[in-house]
Amino acid sequence: MVWSSPSPEKTIAxxxxxxxxxxxxxxxxxxxEQKGADYWKYLLTKAMQDKSLDVLxxxxxxxxxxxxxxxxxxxxxxxxxYLRVTRLEGSDWMVSLNARTLVELWRAPNGKAxxxxxxxxxxxxxxxxxxxxxxxxxxxxxx
Amino acid sequence: MDHVVYMFEIEDCSRVTTHQLxxxxxxxxxxxxxxxxxxxxEGVVTPPSIQTNEAAYKAYxxxxxxxxxxxxxxxxxxxxxxxxxYILPGxxxxxxxxxxxxxxxxxxxxxxxxxxxxWEIRELATSLLNLARDATPxxxxxxxxx
Numbered sequence: 001m002v003w004s005s006p007s008p009e010k011t012i013a014x015x016x017x018x019x020x021x022x023x024x025x026x027x028x029x030x031x032x033e034q035k036g037a038d039y040w041k042y043l044l045t046k047a048m049q050d051k052s053l054d055v056l057x058x059x060x061x062x063x064x065x066x067x068x069x070x071x072x073x074x075x076x077x078x079x080x081x082y083l084r085v086t087r088l089e090g091s092d093w094m095v096s097l098n099a100r101t102l103v104e105l106w107r108a109p110n111g112k113a114x115x116x117x118x119x120x121x122x123x124x125x126x127x128x129x130x131x132x133x134x135x136x137x138x139x140x141x142x143x
Numbered sequence: 144m145d146h147v148v149y150m151f152e153i154e155d156c157s158r159v160t161t162h163q164l165x166x167x168x169x170x171x172x173x174x175x176x177x178x179x180x181x182x183x184x185e186g187v188v189t190p191p192s193i194q195t196n197e198a199a200y201k202a203y204x205x206x207x208x209x210x211x212x213x214x215x216x217x218x219x220x221x222x223x224x225x226x227x228x229y230i231l232p233g234x235x236x237x238x239x240x241x242x243x244x245x246x247x248x249x250x251x252x253x254x255x256x257x258x259x260x261x262w263e264i265r266e267l268a269t270s271l272l273n274l275a276r277d278a279t280p281x282x283x284x285x286x287x288x289x
Contacts, residue, residue: 002146003146005148005150011150014152014240015173015240016173018152018173018174018175018238018239018240019173019174019175019176020176020179020180021175021180022175022180022181022238024154024238025152025154025238025240054171054172054173055173057171057242058150058171058173058240058242060148060242062146062148082169084145084146084244085145086145086146094146096145096146096148096244098171098242
């Protein structure tokens, strides 16, 4: 994992509240901060249930993928056009994606293996325990 | 360029301008919904060409009053906001969040800061450029120098 959006679950919550609130963004952010992680989880769960996956697109991440064959990367790109991939050297790649694409990869037979690696990286780095639990059923590490 | 990502919070631009904005692809948008939020008379953008023209402003203001009066009467009569909004003007102010990578932002800035672009989206694109340049100065200095 090279980089990921800071406060990913809060970022998703901001995008979701933006759709349904007339308040200025500062007030939305303050409200979300006050209500805390349980509320972000509630909003994320509702977004997943309602299939409003667009709000997940604001949580983005960049990874270094090593040892991937060009043909396999090309196959992924054909099926998931919102993946952004740059070949670094040989079989090393810089890959950027958003959380919606990650969910779509995870749900697709030809994307699941790659998605599992990304989810494991997110889990290992404790980047987004609420998102991992709600989207993929991955339990957060004990703190 | 594909791996540098910006998230912007945009407020108080018109729906006319966000219709232009969403023509830019590979960008994620989430915008204040008119299905659930009530529109207010105060929340409109007035173009300078109308603001500075007395006769035009009078026509604009009268039309807005008529439209908003009809909107409020429809909502009061029980029409859902999502249906009453069909009458709302493009001038209405809106709020959104937008996430895009540096490549998409460069294309947006290139197109929308051009003199042919309309004044409001040109102002918006210039603000986006300035914010991106503040956040990642080395990248944008190189882009602008190219």
